[in-house]
Amino acid sequence: MKILTAAQTREADAYTIQEEGISSAELMERAAKAFTGWFENKFQPGGEVHIFCGPGNNGGDGLAVARLLHERNYNVQPYLVGDISKASDDFETNLERLPQDLQTIHVEQEAAIPNLIGKGSCVIDALFGTGLNRPVTGLYAKVLEALNSSGVTVTSIDIPSGLYTDSQTPEDGAIVRAQYTVSFELPKLAFLLPQHEPFVGEWHVVSIGLSQQFISEVNTNYFCTKQEDVQRLLKLRKKFSHKGLYGHALLLCGGYGKMGAAVLAARACLRSGVGLLTVQVPQAGYPILQTAVPEAMTLTDRNRKHLSELPQDIQKYDVIGTGPGIGTERVTKTAIGQLLATSSHPTVIDADAINLIAASDKLKAQLYKKKLIFTPHPKEFERLVGKVKNDYDRLQHLREFCMEYGCYVVLKGSHTAVGTPEGKVYFNTTGNSGMATGGTGDVLTGIITALVGQQYTLEEACLLGVYVHGLAADLAFPSLGDIAMTASDVIDHLPKAFLHLTQLMP
Ligand SMILES: NC(=O)C1=CN([C@@H]2O[C@H](COP(=O)(O)OP(=O)(O)OC[C@H]3O[C@@H](n4cnc5c(N)ncnc54)[C@H](OP(=O)(O)O)[C@@H]3O)[C@@H](O)[C@H]2O)[C@@H](O)CC1
Ligand SMILES: Nc1ncnc2c1ncn2[C@@H]1O[C@H](COP(=O)(O)OP(=O)(O)O)[C@@H](O)[C@H]1O
Ligand SMILES: [K+]
Numbered sequence: 166m167k168i169l170t171a172a173q174t175r176e177a178d179a180y181t182i183q184e185e186g187i188s189s190a191e192l193m194e195r196a197a198k199a200f201t202g203w204f205e206n207k208f209q210p211g212g213e214v215h216i217f218c219g220p221g222n223n224g225g226d227g228l229a230v231a232r233l234l235h236e237r238n239y240n241v242q243p244y245l246v247g248d249i250s251k252a253s254d255d256f257e258t259n260l261e262r263l264p265q266d267l268q269t270i271h272v273e274q275e276a277a278i279p280n281l282i283g284k285g286s287c288v289i290d291a292l293f294g295t296g297l298n299r300p301v302t303g304l305y306a307k308v309l310e311a312l313n314s315s316g317v318t319v320t321s322i323d324i325p326s327g328l329y330t331d332s333q334t335p336e337d338g339a340i341v342r343a344q345y346t347v348s349f350e351l352p353k354l355a356f357l358l359p360q361h362e363p364f365v366g367e368w369h370v371v372s373i374g375l376s377q378q379f380i381s382e383v384n385t386n387y388f389c390t391k392q393e394d395v396q397r398l399l400k401l402r403k404k405f406s407h408k409g410l411y412g413h414a415l416l417l418c419g420g421y422g423k424m425g426a427a428v429l430a431a432r433a434c435l436r437s438g439v440g441l442l443t444v445q446v447p448q449a450g451y452p453i454l455q456t457a458v459p460e461a462m463t464l465t466d467r468n469r470k471h472l473s474e475l476p477q478d479i480q481k482y483d484v485i486g487t488g489p490g491i492g493t494e495r496v497t498k499t500a501i502g503q504l505l506a507t508s509s510h511p512t513v514i515d516a517d518a519i520n521l522i523a524a525s526d527k528l529k530a531q532l533y534k535k536k537l538i539f540t541p542h543p544k545e546f547e548r549l550v551g552k553v554k555n556d557y558d559r560l561q562h563l564r565e566f567c568m569e570y571g572c573y574v575v576l577k578g579s580h581t582a583v584g585t586p587e588g589k590v591y592f593n594t595t596g597n598s599g600m601a602t603g604g605t606g607d608v609l610t611g612i613i614t615a616l617v618g619q620q621y622t623l624e625e626a627c628l629l630g631v632y633v634h635g636l637a638a639d640l641a642f643p644s645l646g647d648i649a650m651t652a653s654d655v656i657d658h659l660p661k662a663f664l665h666l667t668q669l670m671p
Pocket of ligand 2: 516541542577578579580581595596597598599600601602603604605606607608609634
């Protein structure tokens with residue numbers, strides 16, 4: 166699914182209006198109906214609903230929603246905020262359409278801002294949408310600040326007012342802190358960035374029938390991975406298939422005190438369909454791996470505690486995964502250096518392997534033109550690319566790093582972002598806060614390694630792997646919740662996650 170900029174969203178609106186031969190007020194009516202449908206499911210009629218409308222089409226939406234909720238017996242109070250002498254045409258149309266018994270209140274100065282503290286009211290924020298073109302200050306900022314400090318439940322139409330859709334909001338701009346955001350047709354880039362969680366709250370997308378032709382033709386660098394996107398990637402097994410068809414993976418993982426990382430990566434790799442798995446661990450890990458993961462073949466390093474060498478016959482493997490639990494000893498750095506210098510295998514690089522590379526220009530110089538997938542969390546990513554200013558800056562670095570080295574980067578987080586060598590970014594849509602616990606990243610390394618071994622392209626392996634990893638956690642959630650969830654629980658739910666995707670296939 167594509168993510169459009171504010172400008173592209175306006176073009177999509179205009180294209181739809183022309184293609185369907187409808188008026189912009191009709192499209193607004195669709196948007197208002199779609200919003201109202203969501204709202205009715207969430208909030209019962211009864212309490213007061215205060216709707217704050219700005220001078221543009223977002224305000225127009227607010228007025229149309231006021232009329233529709235009024236018709237459905239909600240106790241609605243619309244406010245017109247600021248100078249509405251230059252309001253948009255569709256705002257005017259919807260103002261005229263308000264029924265006689267629905268009186269608006271005009272908020273033209275600070276003293277007229279209603280005091281909603283302690284009233285338990287519900288607020289709909291329709292001040293600004295995608296047409297916001299400068300930071301919110303003055304009277305509008307006072308309104309947003311009053312809402313933020315009043316303790317009311319705010320639901321924003323399209324986007325929280327004051328928040329920029331696809332670039333960093335300037336620091337002097339006020340932004341409403343919504344509990345819910347109900348957006349039209351496609352999610353906005355701003356919703357996917359962790360820094361915006363306090364403003365966006367729980368977000369939902371409702372369809373308003375924007376032109377699918379426009380959406381399929383428009384160019385964008387940003388995407389959301391939905392179930393239908395990964396389902397078509399999934400390869401079914403053939404009846405006469407054998408383990409030789411599903412790849413032989415090598416995991417170079419684990420170290421003294423962190424052998425569990427190797428166990429987690431190995432188990433996840435096996436649960437993701439790899440044909441054969443060999444794990445090389447330091448000697449201290451031999452009994453652990455042989456006991457905890459009997460399906461895997463185990464090689465031992467000459468070093469007792471740390472990765473220090475590559476296996477002799479490394480050529481025979483189809484894919485290598487490394488990093489989890491390996492530590493950053495000098496001997497391990499040498500081994501990772503050898504790996505980069507001598508191997509042409511597709512390789513998944515995680516955790517301490519990233520840290521070692523990040524700390525060495527010599528190792529970094531070896532990254533070019535290889536088949537590499539990096540799976541950093543935000544701190545590991547900053548070690549690779551330097552300090553970032555904000556989430557947009559991080560995305561820019563992500564794209565630049567991937568383009569420079571021709572690699573894939575799986576930047577982990579609540580909406581994990583997969584960067585590609587073409588500079589595209591795919592945000593994941595599965596997963597939950599139960600995954601915020603040690604070892605879940607090691608599980609992801611195992612999953613992606615297994616998928617590359619099964620001949621998925623690097624891009625497919627990243628997208629499918631990240632999706633399935635989050636889906637397993639989502640399937641674990643109903644019985645385990647997020648507080649008690651562990652990385653092993655995620656592995657235990659991988660079978661259900663793969664089944665879920667295959668059973669839904671046509
Ligand atoms: N097009 C359609 O058919 C559909 C559109 N839809 C809806 O329309 C929304 C987009 O509407 P929009 O383009 O009118 O912009 P909107 O967000 O209301 O703001 C523009 C107004 O705000 C003003 N303004 C801006 N920044 C400001 C600031 N910081 N401080 C103060 N003022 C500021 C700006 O004034 P100006 O810059 O001219 O001074 C202008 O008056 C979209 O999010 C969705 O909700 C849906 O109904 C689907 C169909
Ligand atoms: N709040 C969250 N919502 C969704 N996914 C999460 C959340 N927190 C963490 N994750 C996922 O859990 C994994 C954590 O990886 P990482 O930080 O490398 O853990 P570790 O190093 O302990 O294995 C990542 O895949 C990340 O996307
Ligand atoms: K809004």
